[in-house]
Amino acid sequence: MTMIHIACSTGIRSTKSLEEACRLIHELGFRFVDPLAMEGWHIKPSRILEDPAREAEGARELLNRYGLQCAALNLGFAHPFTRCSPTEHETNLQVVRGACLLARSLGTTVITVGTGGMGAEDRETVVERVSERLREVVAIAAEAGRTVALETHAGSIGVYPEAAREILSRCPGLKITYDPSHYIAEEIPIGETLDLLAHTAHVHLRNARVGHFQETMAKGLLDVPWVVDRILDAGYEGAVSIEYIEDCGAIAEGYEVRDEVLALREILAAKGLAL
Numbered sequence: 001m002t003m004i005h006i007a008c009s010t011g012i013r014s015t016k017s018l019e020e021a022c023r024l025i026h027e028l029g030f031r032f033v034d035p036l037a038m039e040g041w042h043i044k045p046s047r048i049l050e051d052p053a054r055e056a057e058g059a060r061e062l063l064n065r066y067g068l069q070c071a072a073l074n075l076g077f078a079h080p081f082t083r084c085s086p087t088e089h090e091t092n093l094q095v096v097r098g099a100c101l102l103a104r105s106l107g108t109t110v111i112t113v114g115t116g117g118m119g120a121e122d123r124e125t126v127v128e129r130v131s132e133r134l135r136e137v138v139a140i141a142a143e144a145g146r147t148v149a150l151e152t153h154a155g156s157i158g159v160y161p162e163a164a165r166e167i168l169s170r171c172p173g174l175k176i177t178y179d180p181s182h183y184i185a186e187e188i189p190i191g192e193t194l195d196l197l198a199h200t201a202h203v204h205l206r207n208a209r210v211g212h213f214q215e216t217m218a219k220g221l222l223d224v225p226w227v228v229d230r231i232l233d234a235g236y237e238g239a240v241s242i243e244y245i246e247d248c249g250a251i252a253e254g255y256e257v258r259d260e261v262l263a264l265r266e267i268l269a270a271k272g273l274a275l
Helices: 018-027 045-050 052-065 086-106 123-143 161-170 180-185 194-199 224-233 246-253 257-270
Strands: 006-009 032-034 073-075 110-113 147-151 175-178 200-205 207-209 212-215 240-242
Touching (some): 006 257, 018 052, 045 086, 052 086, 086 110, 110 123, 175 194, 194 224, 212 246
Parallel strands (some): 006 240, 073 110, 175 200, 200 240
Antiparallel strands (some): 207 212
């Protein structure tokens, strides 16, 4: 049986440097890390565009220094994916090419992407545009031996299970980064999303509340042991990444994400997942 490993997002120190995040993740005993590659956080798409080889070298050196393996790369685009212009979309594809180099350097095959907000457009229009653009992203990644996984993020088209299924059907090779916290935030029953686990290449976990995809373990609405059982029942074989992010509510609401990470890790370890 394939051992499922527990990873930790660098979001645990999203307001600090990548090195500080990696240091803490190492100190907490994790071996697998899920780096944030988004403009506001650690590995910035603008730097990937400028010099992907240098960005890859720096990130690899840091992970090696702290004995960490990359479970997946959590990638943001240079421009809003759903609503950007054709020229901006071409820039986003350049980010993907650089991210493939980065992922290869870090030793991961999985690149998580999100499509961002969908605005006031109807879902079918967004599904058609996103599918067309994601086919290009998937093709670029496939040529580099990487897998693209669409995150089921609140506020995006991917959070709606029927839309995610349609996008998957239109994008051969596309996978899912399954994150139930976003379903909780959008009041989508988790039971209506479980079929997506068959298409899942990566998992993000944390607790959540209605209207917000992050909440403390004590106050959140997600039945974590139950959802972990469903993930295991589905035969999932990737990593499960704990994704508590400092500046996604924790600082403003006065809790320390380190404590939430450890509380969630205890539940995952009790289910047989390995560090």
